[in-house]
């Protein structure tokens with residue numbers, strides 16, 4: 001792989017790139033070919049890089065990415081999930097969200113119908129390859145989590161290169177956002193390994209950092225599926241203790257935003273309680289929404305959620321349909 005930090009494209013001529021990095025390749029049963037994995041280190045924060053992949057005589061077309069900031073700065077990202085089953089609708093959501101130039105996508109799982117089906121993964125990655133490019137030309141990276149439809153398949157682990165054990169991990173996007181990914185499908189580790197790890201990870205999160213947790217299954221019922229009592233018993237008290245700002249889930253195929261929740265009750269504001277956001281509308285046939293006492297808003301349309309983080313300690317969340325229409329929005333205030 002060849003790459004350069006540059007203000008303009010370099011056009012794919014290998015002689016023009018400043019840096020090179022190499023990795024390794026591997027394959028697995030059912031794979032369509034070889035997976036190539038290259039780790040880039042010592043990158044400059046908040047900087048655009050252009051790159052080509054391959055080797056002498058056979059390089060890809062040029063793409064570009066932007067590194068995360070290391071100081072307080074304004075940025076935006078997208079959250080959503082359940083992109084299986086209906087490729088045409090999935091593409092419409094992908095195209096709609098890319099116009100907003102998000103720094104990354106947090107995907108709440110069920111990317112494909114059957115995690116063991118390589119042809120479904122190939123179709124899904126094709127959509128990502130074609131459409132997860134911002135109007136600014138930047139490739140939009142993914143922060144994924146496992147859904148039940150991934151079936152804990154080898155294909156997931158082999159096609160993503162993720163931190164820690166790849167099932168639960170965290171990363172910081174600059175000093176003001178900690179993203180925590182959990183695996184709601186590892187049922188026998190919800191009360192044990194994951195709860196312990198969650199406690200440790202949240203207890204080390206600096207003050208005044210937005211804390212956003214993502215996993216697949218719904219904590220609170222909104223018309224389909226059920227309250228997840230394992231998660232309510234084992235994770236919700238930890239979310240309360242450290243005041244997680246937003247818990248993002250998928251699994252149920254609509255949009256649902258709860259009122260602020262603390263100790264399984266409605267709190268007076270989002271500074272007192274946590275927002276539980278279900279966003280499962282990235283192209284699946286949708287489920288009926290049935291409001292509950294703790295529901296603040298719901299909608300059954302295909303959608304994604306755009307989250308803007310500002311430098312003054314505020315955050316603005318917009319639920320957006322495939323036409324760019326914002327059907328729900330809310331401000332959160334950290335200070």
Ligand SMILES: [Fe+2]
Pocket residue numbers: 110147148149216250251252
């Ligand atoms: Fe699901």
